[in-house]
Amino acid sequence: MSYAKQLLDTYPGSFDIDAALLGGTIDALSDCAQACTADADDDLSEENVAEMVKCIRLCLDCADVCVATLGVVSRRAYYDPNVTSLLLEACVAVCRSCGDECERHAHNHPHCRVCAEACRRCEQACRDLLGAMK
Amino acid sequence: MSYAKQLLDTYPGSFDIDAALLGGTIDALSDCAQACTADADDDLSEENVAEMVKCIRLCLDCADVCVATLGVVSRRAYYDPNVTSLLLEACVAVCRSCGDECERHAHNHPHCRVCAEACRRCEQACRDLLGAMK
Amino acid sequence: MSYAKQLLDTYPGSFDIDAALLGGTIDALSDCAQACTADADDDLSEENVAEMVKCIRLCLDCADVCVATLGVVSRRAYYDPNVTSLLLEACVAVCRSCGDECERHAHNHPHCRVCAEACRRCEQACRDLLGAMK
Amino acid sequence: MSYAKQLLDTYPGSFDIDAALLGGTIDALSDCAQACTADADDDLSEENVAEMVKCIRLCLDCADVCVATLGVVSRRAYYDPNVTSLLLEACVAVCRSCGDECERHAHNHPHCRVCAEACRRCEQACRDLLGAMK
Numbered sequence: 450m451s452y453a454k455q456l457l458d459t460y461p462g463s464f465d466i467d468a469a470l471l472g473g474t475i476d477a478l479s480d481c482a483q484a485c486t487a488d489a490d491d492d493l494s495e496e497n498v499a500e501m502v503k504c505i506r507l508c509l510d511c512a513d514v515c516v517a518t519l520g521v522v523s524r525r526a527y528y529d530p531n532v533t534s535l536l537l538e539a540c541v542a543v544c545r546s547c548g549d550e551c552e553r554h555a556h557n558h559p560h561c562r563v564c565a566e567a568c569r570r571c572e573q574a575c576r577d578l579l580g581a582m583k
Numbered sequence: 584m585s586y587a588k589q590l591l592d593t594y595p596g597s598f599d600i601d602a603a604l605l606g607g608t609i610d611a612l613s614d615c616a617q618a619c620t621a622d623a624d625d626d627l628s629e630e631n632v633a634e635m636v637k638c639i640r641l642c643l644d645c646a647d648v649c650v651a652t653l654g655v656v657s658r659r660a661y662y663d664p665n666v667t668s669l670l671l672e673a674c675v676a677v678c679r680s681c682g683d684e685c686e687r688h689a690h691n692h693p694h695c696r697v698c699a700e701a702c703r704r705c706e707q708a709c710r711d712l713l714g715a716m717k
Numbered sequence: 718m719s720y721a722k723q724l725l726d727t728y729p730g731s732f733d734i735d736a737a738l739l740g741g742t743i744d745a746l747s748d749c750a751q752a753c754t755a756d757a758d759d760d761l762s763e764e765n766v767a768e769m770v771k772c773i774r775l776c777l778d779c780a781d782v783c784v785a786t787l788g789v790v791s792r793r794a795y796y797d798p799n800v801t802s803l804l805l806e807a808c809v810a811v812c813r814s815c816g817d818e819c820e821r822h823a824h825n826h827p828h829c830r831v832c833a834e835a836c837r838r839c840e841q842a843c844r845d846l847l848g849a850m851k
Numbered sequence: 852m853s854y855a856k857q858l859l860d861t862y863p864g865s866f867d868i869d870a871a872l873l874g875g876t877i878d879a880l881s882d883c884a885q886a887c888t889a890d891a892d893d894d895l896s897e898e899n900v901a902e903m904v905k906c907i908r909l910c911l912d913c914a915d916v917c918v919a920t921l922g923v924v925s926r927r928a929y930y931d932p933n934v935t936s937l938l939l940e941a942c943v944a945v946c947r948s949c950g951d952e953c954e955r956h957a958h959n960h961p962h963c964r965v966c967a968e969a970c971r972r973c974e975q976a977c978r979d980l981l982g983a984m985k
Contacts, residue, residue, distance in 0.1 A: 451748045452835050456755040459827035462762040475755075479747050480719045483791060487724040487743075489911075490792045493904045494730040502895045507662060509891075509911075510655050514670065516784070517651035521644050523751060524758045528641060529680040532673055536648065539669035546663040559727035567720050585882045586969050590889040593961035596896040609889075613881050614853045617925060621858040621877075623777075624926045627770050628864040636761050643757075643777075650918070657885060658892045693861035701854050775930060778923050782938065785919035789912050796905060797948040803941035804916065807934055814931040 451476050453523075464525040466581055475523060477567075477574035478540070482515035484567035485547065491560040504550050504561065511547040514540050515571060522578065530582065537575045537582075544572035585610050587657075598659040600715055609657060611701075611708035612674070616649035618701035619681065625694040638684045638695065645681035648674050649705060656712065664716065671709045671716075678706035719744050721791075732793040734849055743791060745835075745842035746808070750783035752835035753815065759828040772818045772829065779815040782808050783839060790846065798850065805843045805850075812840035853878050855925075866927040868983055877925060879969075879976035880942070884917035886969035887949065893962040906952045906963065913949040916942050917973060924980065932984065939977045939984075946974035 454472035457464075464471075489508035492501035518540045527533050548568030555562035588606035591598075598605075623642035626635035652674045661667050682702030689696035722740035725732075732739075757776035760769035786808045795801050816836030823830035856874035859866075866873075891910035894903035920942045929935050950970030957964035 452752040452831050453755065455831045456752060456759065456828055459831060460759055460762065461826070461828070475751060479751050483743060483747050483787065484720040484724060486788055487721065487791045490794075490908065491724065491728055493907060494728065494794075498904060499900050502900060503660070503662060505895060506658050506660055506892065510658060510666065513651040513654035514666070517647040519751065520647035520754055523755045524640050524644060526637070526640055526758075526762075528637060528684075529676060532644065532648070532677045532680065535669055535673035535676060539666055539673055542663060542669060543666045546666065550662075558729070560724055560729070563720050563723045563727060586886040586965050587889065589965045590886060590893065590962055593965060594893055594896070595960070595962070609885060613885050617877060617881050617921065618854040618858060620922055621855065621925045624774065624928075625858065625862055627773060628862065628928075632767050632770060636766060639761060640758065653885065654888055657889045660892075660896075692863070694858055694863070697854050697857045697861060771928070771930060774926050774928055778926060778934065781919040781922035782934070785915040788915035792908050792912060794905070794908055796909060796952075797944060800912065800916070800941055800945045800948065803937055803944060807937035807941055810931060810937060811934045814934065818930075 451479065453479075460525060462525065466578070470577060470581055471522065474574040474578045475519060477571040478515045478519040478522070481544065481567045481571035482512045482519065484564045485509070485512040485515065488551065488560055488564035491558070495558065501554070504554060507543070507547040507550050508564065511543045511568065514543045518575070534579065534582065537579045540575045541572050541579070544568045544575065548572060585613065594659060596659065600712070604711060604715055605656065608708040608712045609653060611705040612649045612653040612656070615678065615701045615705035616646045616653065618698045619643070619646040619649070622685065622694055622698035625692070629692065635688070638688060641677070641681040641684050642698065645677045645702065648677045652709070668713065668716065671713045674709045675706050675713070678702045678709065682706060719747065728793060730793065734846070738845060738849055739790065742842040742846045743787060745839040746783045746787040746790070749812065749835045749839035750780045750787065752832045753777070753780040753783065756819065756828055756832035759826070763826065769822070772822060775811070775815040775818050776832065779811045779836065782811045786843070802847065802850065805847045808843045809840050809847070812836045812843065816840060853881065855881075862927060864927065868980070872979060872983055873924065876976040876980045877921060879973040880917045880921040880924070883946065883969045883973035884914045884921065886966045887911070887914040887917070890953065890962055890966035893960070897960065903956070906956060909945070909949040909952050910966065913945045913970065916945045920977070936981065936984065939981045942977045943974050943981070946970045946977065950974060
């Protein structure tokens with residue numbers, strides 16, 4: 450278990466998002482960023498690396514967007530809700546694209562199946578947070 | 584001068600964005616990320632740090648979003664243009680918010696004036712790239 | 718639970734570090750990076766923010782080093798073991814400094830107690846990985 | 852030109868490193884991080900991508916370490932000089948490894964020549980900063 454929920458429970462200010470929902474999104478973002486970083490590297494170890502190029506790039510994009518989103522939602526004063534919304538929407542979009550591509554390789558490459566699962570969970574978590582922000 | 588333009592000119596594939604425009608955006612993102620990281624630290628050194636809290640947070644958010652956008656636009660195969668657009672829009676929004684807040688402190692704190700300039704340039708560069716992508 | 722261990726178990730190549738140990742280090746790095754990001758923000762919400770400046774800076778440093786270390790150890794081909802060792806040693810050092818500073822505030826600020834715990838766990842995990850690499 | 856030097860010149864505190872030297876290192880780190888990110892992507896576009904795997908991984912490692920070092924040296928209060936030294940040493944090591952690998956491909960792939968140059972300049976800048984810190 451991560452420290453996200455504990456840190457939300459000890460936050461000195463107040464915020465109007467459910468802590469369990471936000472903590473779950475933070476964990477999903479963190480897990481997805483690591484899974485995509487690892488999966489890009491797994492792809493580079495495959496014999497058919499030439500067929501994995503799109504998967505590698507999407508994993509790198511997905512990791513970058515998850516890391517930024519993780520930073521922004523971990524700061525609880527959303528001075529500009531528009532930034533958070535656009536970023537969460539970008540994260541939903543990249544998790545979906547990356548998840549789709551990973552799924553295409555899942556039957557051959559078990560690591561892509563794991564990464565697809567991380568992307569799906571993160572996509573859903575970002576959707577849920579977006580819904581709760583409205 | 585950075586290497587962004589040279590790397591675009593030696594790119595092995597093709598891409599349909601003007602290299603000078605894309606290279607300029609990449610430089611603006613890179614410079615803005617560093618400026619925001621440094622300005623957040625400058626703010627922490629100010630005697631009136633309690634009044635700089637919003638500026639610090641927006642600088643940290645802006646740096647995070649610029650870094651992710653830098654990574655994504657540096658990869659030239661936009662498999663999902665929607666991701667790039669949403670991310671560029673998030674970057675425009677955070678650069679504007681951060682630039683506005685920095686500008687409020689610019690008369691007292693020269694480092695905030697420098698950071699505001701970096702944010703304005705990056706906001707404009709992201710808008711230009713968005714325009715060119717359409 | 719994160720996906721780190723599953724991704725190590727489905728890695729297409731081989732590596733000579735125990736997967737449970739490496740997976741545990743990856744999780745500790747990921748958790749520590751997020752905890753430090755969140756704790757820096759918690760500190761910014763405290764009334765005595767001027768007294769928290771050192772803690773904020775160390776948290777930002779610690780998050781940066783953990784993220785880089787996470788990336789490097791997630792790529793399993795250590796072409797240059799010297800890079801990994803120096804980075805893990807830098808990570809041990811920053812986790813210790815950040816953990817010490819957080820602990821100084823732990824009695825007043827529960828979020829610093831949580832972050833200190835994340836730093837201690839990460840410091841130990843990096844030490845264990847360093848030990849296993851020798 | 853980046854904003855690094857201007858932000859050092861408007862820093863509200865004092866620091867005992869020459870601003871031109873530190874500003875130059877910050878620029879070199881920032882440029883190298885972007886060059887490595889772009890070169891990894893260029894490598895993925897090459898027909899002989901299978902031969903570029905080591906180069907891709909070293910570029911990703913190098914970008915990660917440069918980004919962390921950039922963050923840490925941009926914060927001017929080195930509470931723990933040991934962290935900064937170890938990180939700069941890790942950065943020297945990864946820039947050398949990545950520069951060597953890029954150089955091996957420089958005659959075939961002009962983008963690797965550009966990236967090798969960025970790595971060499973960053974390696975030297977980190978060495979110079981290390982020297983000045985002693």
